[in-house]
Amino acid sequence: MTAISHAAPQDAALPKVKVDVLPLLLVPLLALLMLPLVGSFPTWVTLTVAGLAMGMMVFMMASGLTLIFGLMDVLNFGHGAFVSVGAFTATLALLPMKSWVEADSVLMNLSVLGLAILLAMLVTGILGWAFERIIIRPVYGLHLKQILITMGGMIVAEQLIHVIWGAEQIPLQLPTTFRGAFIFGDAALEKYRLIAVGVGLTVFVTMFLVLNRTKVGLLIRAGVENGEMVEALGYRIRRLFVGVFMAGSALAGLGGVMWGLYKETLTAAIGGEITVLVFIVIIIGGLGSVGGCFIGAMLVALVANYAGFLAPKVALVSDILLMVMVLLWRPQGLYPVAKR
Amino acid sequence: MIRTLLSGDLPRSRLLSAMLLAVFFGLALAPFLVPGARSLNVAATICVFVVLVASYDLLLGYTGIVSFAHTMFYGIGAYGVGLALHGMGPSWWAIFVGTAGALALSLVLALVIGLFSLRVRAIFYAMITLAVAAAFAVVASQLSDLTGGEDGRTFKVPELLQPSYRLLDAEILGRAIDGKLITYYLVFFSALALFLLMLRIVNSPFGRVLQAIRENDFRAEALGYRTVIYRTLANCLGALIATLAGVLMALWLRYVGPKTMLSFEVMTDILLIVVIGGMGTIYGAVIGSALFILVQNYLQVLMAQASASLSGVPLLANLFHPDRWLLWLGVLFVLSVYFFPTGIVGRLRSKALARRSP
Secondary structure (H helix, E strand, O other), X not given: OOOOOOOOOOOOOOOOOOOOOHHHXXXXXXXXXXXXXXXXXXXXXXXXXXXXXXXXXXXXXXXXXXXXXHHHOOOOOOHHHHHHHHHHHHHHHHOOOHHHHHOOOHHHHHHXXXXXXXXXXXXXHHHHHXXXXXXXXXXXXXXXXXXXXXXXXXXXXXXXXXXXXXXXXXXXXXXXXXXXXXXXXXXEEEHHHHHHHHHHHHHHHHHHHHHHHOHHHHHHHHHHHOHHHHHHOOOOHHHHHHHHHHHHHHHHHHHXXXXXXXXXXXXXXXXXXXXXHHHHHHHHHOOOOHHHHHHHHHHHHHXXXXXXXXXXXXXXXXXXXXXXXXXXXXXXXXXXXOOO | OHHHHOOOOOOOOHHHHXXXXXXHHHHHOHHHHOOOHHHHHHHHXXXXXXXXXXXXXXXXXXXXXXXXXXXXXXXXXHHHHHHHHHHHOOOHHHHHHHHXXXXXXXXHHHHHHHHHHOOOOHHHHHHHHHHHHHHHHHHHHHOHHHHOHHHOEEOXXXXXXXXXXXXXXXXXXXXXXXXXXXXXXXXXXXXXHHHHHHHXXXXXXXXXXXXXXHHOHHHHHHOOOOHHHHHHHHHHHHHHHHHHHHHHHHHHHOEEOHHHHOOHHHHHHHHHHHHHHOOOOOHHHHHHHHHHHHHHHHHHHHHHHHHHHOOOOHHHHHHOOHHHHHHHHHHHHHHHHHHOOOHHHHHHHHHHHHHHOO
């Protein structure tokens, strides 16, 4: 035998990754199931779009949190603070540039919204860096302390917002051309909701592409799977941590701007209130899974909207019921992340 | 005698003993020491919070479980008694029915949440309890036919506890022996009994197992203790005692409402107190509650003065605005998690220990 037999030919394909399709089907299935229950098609369209818009906004806020948890095993109970700070920072652009907000031109409205988002993401990103540095770095690996300390950080951040912006509610005006609704037949689709869906989809697609098509994304996914191994291969996982934390915080800031404009009034508690929903979403999705988080956000928001229409009393606890049902089916969430 | 009462878990520090004695006598004699309804209210709130926070310490400090549903159980107790008295009229029977119903509901909820989520990791339990508690608060404020919604319910207590009731015609030490005083001592002695009970629990073999689970649950399991069962039991005990604390608070205030009983602020208060006072000590609840509630009621006066003197400086004046007292306690909380993880009580004890064995 002179030839050394290779274990496998070099160009053999890697084994196919199994795609778990069942959770993917949940969202369309739920929407279709509700159609006969809601009864009228236009109402159903309105409800579904409203649910999708809300889901997109929740996804923006939740995706960063779930990624941070997956990569660093840190659950940031103060994540809501970034949502609040993002929303309040947006007022710094939206209130002085009132004329642009009130102008009846799509371009001006879009640019002022873009500016507000950019500013909010910048500020929350930097804040995220500081938060990681000061609050979280000393407590890596200690869950109990993490929960306590991030909770404390949240309290302080909320109070600081009061100090800087005052304790009163701030009314926030939607840009002129984003108000009102498109009418298709009998179905009314609010313009701002469509914008929220657009922004949310952009975030999701970008995130998907970055995670699956770039080297940084590869490293992040590898880090979620097995951080020590990534480190052993010579990559500085600490820098990755900081980068992801900043990105996650900035996303929360973005979600905060969108959510604040959606609610049209701002209070410092806005982040704390949404945190509960965000937690439910990432539990449903499976802690650490971005795809699961997306589906979870859609499910929670759709169920909340349908339930609000069909049985308002049930809507109060619909997200908890949904969570219980999902966890009974898959105790680790829709897409369990292997390590955790 | 004292050793038996305290279950052999003495303060073990002179300064700590002095502080505890000061709090004890301060609370025991509060109606005679300080005049006025406000200070008596402060004293009663301290009594209730000692129980509430100590029962939370049972979870956080002794078992290492982070729960955000503690206010829910507190609220169940308060609403149970409040709604029973509101619906059935002021009688001792109504108090009994309300308390029993609330205890049963708390037990079931704690058991369900515990069995459902305690088998997984600590972080998971924290998130689930947060979600459940938030949903409960929403439901309680939405079912306005039953609970009175955002406004809550005021109700009458049995005649013996009403402020207009006079037990004796004469005054003692310049204080009329009225229903308010009787209610205060009802709250005080119930709180004392519950506190001693909890001290007994954590110093029993059962309490040792809880501490073992906190330190290393894998090892505790390996030693043959079913950690899920112990965790769930601790959870139920904590919930039941918190319910009783809620009952006491409702009897004292003669009012139940979502803001004072169920809001997340109460939860953050509990967290702040237990960490600043000292986790895993039970005594921390006493020192922490006394300090926190005094600060809550009297720091604002100081801050108002500071704010007034700084009124020329825009941001600084806001920083010392009386409503911002929580900011400073929040900072203190973060610092104490880093630098004094055992809180005031743990700090005092380790100092005393260092002095004894040089």
